[in-house]
Amino acid sequence: MENRLDFKIDLRKKSFLRQLFEKSINEIYIFHPKSLKFFAVNQAARKNLGFSPEELSNMTPVDLKPEMSVDRFKRLLEPLIKGEKGSISFQTKHRRKDGTLYPVEVNLQLISYRGKNLCIAFISDITERVLIEDEMQEAQLKFDVVINSVWDAIVIIDDQDRVTFWNKAAEKLFGYSWEEVIWKKLDQFLVPGSYYKPHIETIKHNFLEGKGNSLDRVVEMKVRNKDGREVFIEVSLSIFNFKDNWYSVGIARDIGERKKLEEENKIKEERLRLMLEGLPTPAWLITKDRKILAQNKMAEKLFYTKVNGYCWEEIHKNKYIQKTNKDVYENIGVPLPDTKCYFCKADDALSRNESINIEVELEDKIWDTWWIPLGGDIYLHYANDVTKYKNIEKELYLLSITDPLTGAYNRRYFLERLDEEIERSRRTGSKFSVIMLDIDNFKGINDKFGHNAGDLVLKSLSETIKDRIRKIDIFARWGGEEFVILLPETTPERALILAEELRIRLNNLKIEGIKGFTVSLGIAGFRKEDDIDSLIERADNLMYEAKAVGKNCVRYEESG
Known part of the structure; x- marks a missing residue:
């Protein structure tokens, strides 16, 4: 039959092309240009879409594209x-059997097979690219x-003195808009080159000389x-x-106002006192010798500080000063001149006159x-409690690198670490190995006991492996019921010992409502000619060898 899906080819002559077609990680469809079947x-493609060969035999590419009609697709093929064209490429969305959509990039070409023209579609799942x-x-928006x-x-110029970046604050400070200055030489409208070029050349020279x-x-x-x-x-x-x-890069600030403020120090202090009372965070005005001049109510409420006391004593109760300084102060009641908290940056802020x-x-x-110099050897010191937000940052980062179901690392993070290990x-000649493992007959577990039971198997496997491996090992979910382990400083022979132990542990694992399960494992050691793809492919092939000989076993390659 002309439109059959088994795509039988003379195995003696076409085995390579058949392997290339079937084993491609990208989806490939071949269909009739007229009937579209x-x-x-x-x-x-079958795995990603979720349709059986029998279902696909009665379908066309249009059935996968919710926004595409038959007539529109045929016009696309004309x-x-x-x-008129050798190939046609476009982006669209494909619909799986379960109704979910995923973005793809499609490349269509015309091929000849047994005297007849057929259309071949090479499909790349670009979900990860779209996410990236x-x-x-989003990152660019946040940066802007x-x-x-x-x-x-903030102003950035290239080596020809042309402006390549000019932020809103620069527009406000200098009066020129982005459109007026971009790609223009700085010395043509703002400042003579003699003002800044010698400094830049000195910086460049010191930078290159490491001085x-x-x-x-x-x-x-x-x-x-x-x-x-x-x-x-x-x-x-x-x-x-x-x-x-x-x-x-030039980061500029108008210091004219600062000079005026230095001359009006008493007025400024009063204004700052009023400002302090309006701040919702603990804040203090402090002198160079670390005496508190003023504070807001939040500082008094949270830290019980008193005006005229030393900041290191009032705020932190002497916890963070050096022991020698603490002993002297407690014994004679007068602090040494260098008494301060170990993390204090007030001296640097005042000497550099910058926050x-x-x-x-x-x-x-x-x-x-923050330590913000205000002139006259006085600085504003305030602090925001960001504990909650820092914990959220840590949680978000962990979520970005782990699989939500199993708690194992995700594939993207694993590939990053594998690239680093390679x-x-x-550089060092160190050895490492990769273990690929797959749960045997996992579909049967889902079919017989339900997907909740299948999820429990995946989580139990993950917990068992994470409890056994070292901290330096990287355990990740590769996809579905397939997992991968990166073992630094480990030969395949040593990895075999671990793999056998894991296989036995998982085989004996007791899971409520499930009789048990087995895994097949493949081990590949890194070779100097390897890249990520070749190493993973060898481990994957060895794992499938283990499945082919009866499952519930390990296959590995000896160290070269």
Whole structure:
């Protein structure tokens, strides 16, 4: 029959093509250009779609595309059939048997088989790519929001002094919009090159010679904004190299107001006292010798601090100062000049005249802590309790790298770690192995006992393996009922001992309502010519050898 799905080929002559077709990790469909009925559908497609060969024999590609009509699809094929195009590519969504949709990239070509033209479709599941693109867009959006929310002007120029980045704060400070300055030379409209080029060259020289930190150059200069007004700014200069091109970054702030504030210190202090009372977080005004000048109600409520006391005593009850300083103060009642908490950045903030922000972990809380110089050897010190948000960050990161059902690492994280291990092995010559394992007859467990029982099997297997392996080993869910273990510093022979032990443990595992289950395992050791795909493929092939000889066993390759 012309439209049969078994796609029989002369095995003696076409075995390679048949293997290529059936074993491809991408979905491949072959269908008739007129009737559109499937002529052949490979294993990857059948597995992903969930349809049986009998069901697919009565279907067409249009049945998989909810937004596509037959007429529209045939019009899409016309340039291909008429020979106007060699291939047609587009993105769409395919519908599985269970009704779920997934994004795909389709490449259509025309082939000749036994004198007849057939259409072949190569399908790539781009779910992960779409997710990554969405994540990148979200990250870019967050970056844009953050970078345009900062108060400091940020300007980036290339090695030809052309502006390549100009944030909202720069627009506000200098008066020029993004459109007015992009790709224009900085010295043509804002500041003479002699003001900043020597500094950049010095930074670049020190950076290349390893003689200094490229982020330590802070200069003051006067510029004229778009309205002709002279602005006195402080600029933090740094450089970076991207794709063999040097870029200079200037983070600028208007220090004219700061100078005025220095002259009006008493008025400023009163205003700051009022501001402190409105802050919802603990905040203090503190002198250079660490005496508290003022505080808000939140500081008094949470820390019981008192004005005129030392900050290290009032806020932290002497817990975080050096023992020598603590002993002297307790004995004579007068602190040594260098008495301060070990994490205090006040001196740095005052000497550099710039705000410093770090996270400080004290006992069971994490504080987002600031030291902000206000002139006259006074600084604002405040802290936000971010413990809750930090814990959420940790939880979100864990969710991003683990399988939600089993708690094992997910495939993407495993591949990242495997790539790192391959690079480490190539550098050091260390050996490592990979174990692929698959639950035997898992479909039968689901069919007989239900999917809840199947989930329980997957979770029990995961817990058993995680309890046995080392901390340095990486255990991940590869997909479905298939799992993979990365064993650093382990030969296949040593991995065999672990695999046999796991096989026996899992075979003897008692799960309520289920008689038990077995696993088949394959072990491959890393070879210097391997990449990720070849190593995984060998482990996978060995696992299927174990299944082929009766299941519930281990197959491995000896060390080369």
